[in-house]
Amino acid sequence: MDSSSDSSNTHETVLKRQNRGPPFKFMVPLIYAPILPLIRLSLRKNPVLRDRLFTLVLAGGFAHGFYLVTDLYDSESK
Template sequence: MSSTADPTNQAAVARKPKTPFKFLIPLIYAPVLPLIRLSLRRNPVLRDRLFTAVLAGAFIHGGYLVYPFSPLTIMV
């Protein structure tokens, strides 16, 4: 019998899963959006443009994550 510590038995060794950092990006967007609104209160033009750009980036990132599950890729 071979133990799980045996280097010749690679199938029994459990590999540590990689952390999917692309799914952790919303944890950055969540505090950044209110901080933009609060910190740039005195400059409304810059505040609105920066807020819109970051929000658009968040939606683009979300679309990138959802795109492989789109019905169009299944049909093709």
């Protein structure tokens, strides 16, 4: 019985370690928000590059949001 109680104690400590730092994955939109208008303003003279870069960054933002939502649902189901 000692080995089973030891394994449950280590499992609890692992969960405590995961909650210590700030959730950087949720702070990424703070980077995306100012980058999108800067792309539009700084590349006004090159509309082809501007539109492609804007679309790429926007698609990356949506992919990141999709990843966060699926990660949230995976953690709730466990």
